[in-house]
Amino acid sequence: MTDTTLPPAAARAPAANQKPSQKFYMAVWRWHFYAGFFTFPIILALAITGMLMVYANVFDDRYGVDRAIEAGHAPLPVIEQAKAAQAVMPDGQVTLYVTPSRPDQASQFMVSGASGDLLVSVNPYTGAIVDQGVKDDSLYVFANDIHGSLLMGQVGDWLLEIAAGMGVILVITGVFLWWPREGRGVLRALVPNLRLKGRRLWKELHLSIGIWFSLILVIFLLTGMAWTSVWGGQFVQAWSTFPAEKWDNVPLSDQTHASLNHAPLKEVPWGLEQTPLPASGSDAGTPGVPSGHPVNLNTVAALAQSLGFAPQFRINLPAGPEGVYTISMDSMDGDNPDPMTDRTVHVDRHTGKVL
DSSP states (O other): OOOOOOOHHHHHHHHHHHHHHHEEEEEHHHHHHHHHHHHHHHHHHHHHHHHOOOOOHHSSSSTTTBBBBOOOSOOOOOOHHHHHHOOOOOOOEEEEEOOOOSSSSSSSEEEEEEEEEEEEOTTTTTTOOEEEETTTTHHHHHHHHHHEEETHHHHHHHHHHEEEHHHHHHEEEEEHHHHHTTOHHHHHHHHTTOOOOOOHHHHHHHHHHHHHHHHHHHHHHHHHHHSSIIIIIIIIIHHHSOGGGGGGGGGGEEGGGGGGTTTTTTOOOOGTSSSSSEOOOSSSSSSOOOTTTTOOOHHHHHHHHHHHHOSSOOOEEOTTTEEEEEEEEEEGGGGGGGGGGGGGEEETTTOOOOO
16 A cells, blocks of 8 residues: 655655745846846947957047158157147147157147047148048047947946946856756856757857856956946046045146046046146146256157157147146057056146156
């Protein structure tokens, strides 16, 4: 006779716990689906525009202005080149000078006025205008606008940040769903079973490929979030901002380094954006422009070269009586290939001292 007596309550406990566990598993699966559904098109757009930004210089100059010239012998003084650039927009002022990186490359000036920012390429040997164009009208800038805001301004920036956060959820839930169960080992779960057919094979490939790329994807998302407005602007950037105390008691202005950026591109090194700019008009600083020489674009450019700025660097001209000449060389702007050589130097516009 078969014993039909029910097992003790303690023995039935695993079966009783199975239902809530299944509910939790399905809830995780739904979050994984929703996160993937939301993030996939945005991550795809970021990947495409990111590649365009990296390789845009193959098709076009970063600013969309031609700089190719025939190499000459002795270049004109920088001030003469700047005057030629400003003549293109008589009511504007030169705000930025980018040196040529090669003898067969033109100097580049930004002339800013009521109508906007104009990029002007000037032949440094003859002073002739090589090319000119609106600063924001290039393939790189277009890709950068999509990459940074989806062409939707602040709302787009928030959507990108949400997508990055959902991407992290996508990875965490994916790892939970992948975690080996029912006697399947970790090593076996890392290798797809290629003998399967149809949807089961696709599932195997999804599991294995997803787990292999999960760590890379998390690093990709977290590093991208460092550039967003909330996670990046309020947390990451605030922690990594260069402390103003490093200026060694030099007078500071009310402007931050971010004021040197020309939107939408940000030429200023990210870690300096929230740091106050030094102010001109005091006796502070160390020797820079030689005594007895005027402090202008010529002498500041010569100072930059004597300090080792090469092959390409940029000079932001002073804005206002307390403004400073800012010499910078930044790998993110394509000035130099090695990030370890990035430098920023401020020069008092009145005394020529290095602040």
